[in-house]
Amino acid sequence: KDLTVVDPSNNVEFFFLRPKDIAIYVGSGELDLGITGRDLAQESDAPVAERLSLGFGSSTFRYAAPAGTDWTVSDLAGQRIATA
Structure with missing residues (x-):
């Protein structure tokens, strides 16, 4: 899969990276x-x-439990939790 797109009319290269890597590449000077x-x-x-807040993107914490369980947030203490 090609992770780079070039826009020759505007002399711009776009790199498709994992979101967690973007700041690292910018901070190192590899990307502008x-x-x-x-x-x-x-x-x-x-x-x-x-440099600019794009004005979108907020999140609400949600959790999922197996069907039929009656969990509350306080029940999460000490549990193994996955996040993305």
Whole structure:
């Protein structure tokens, strides 16, 4: 799969990367600009600065449990939890 697209009319290259890697590439100087989540940029510890908030993207914490269980958030303490 090709992870690079070139727009010759605007002299721009687009790289399709894993969201968690974008800030690392920008922070190292390998790329000039990146669009990624604020949380991912902060977690990367890369030396980047947010230049523009795009005005979208908020999240609500949701959890799923096996059907028929009657869990509450307090029941999550000590459990093994997957996230993405």
